[in-house]
Amino acid sequence: MSGMEGNNYYEIKSKNGTTFLNVAENTPYCKRFWCGSQRGFSIRVFSDYHKTKVMHFQRPLRCDCICCISNCRQEVTVWAPADTVAGYVKERCSFWVPKYKICDANGKDQLFIDGPWCTWGCCRSVEFKVLAADGRTQIGKISKTWAGLSQEFSTDADNYGVSYPIDLDWKMKTCLVATAILIDFMFYEDDSCTQKNRTGPF
Secondary structure (H helix, E strand, O other): OOOOOOOOEEEEEOOOOOEEEEEEEOOOHHHHHHHHHHOOEEEEEEEOOOOEEEEEEEEOOOOOOOOOOHHHOOEEEEEOOOOOEEEEEEEOOOOOOOEEEEEEOOOOEEEEEEOOOOOOOOOOOEEEEEEOOOOOOEEEEEEEEOOOHHHHHHOOOOEEEEEOOOOOOHHHHHHHHHHHHHHHHHHOOOOOOOOOOOOOOO
């Protein structure tokens, strides 16, 4: 055992617990070893157990610092279908709380995500508000769900919930899933005993 973080794997489930998509990271060993949770990643989303790729998320390597320089902020490009850009998840400048925006394929702002002051949730869930294009009206949330002491302190497996209006554009729904994965990398990638207990995206 090397203690090095392996490629991440996720299952996307419906409300009744049925898995309908499988999500697999495909990042080389050296990037995972040297860059840790800040690594650039390539994540593929499959239907029917890794046979058909239906979506693709990609994040470039960016530094992890207190900085509002645009080239240092986190960004994920979302392809859905796998060869067509559906939108972008972009970190917004903030020194106190995590903030993101979701843009369409043309770069126009569509949704905003505002996180809590403290992203570490002991015995409680952590919620990131999903706001409409006006930046004020809450229309959903991304939740990092408390999974119990046994799972939280003995593994780095986490549970997330994403809620949104049923009539939200499917491309924006896909971008919200990508946002949840980016949040996982930025704040919860390490095991729970050493996870990043930080305020804001730095």
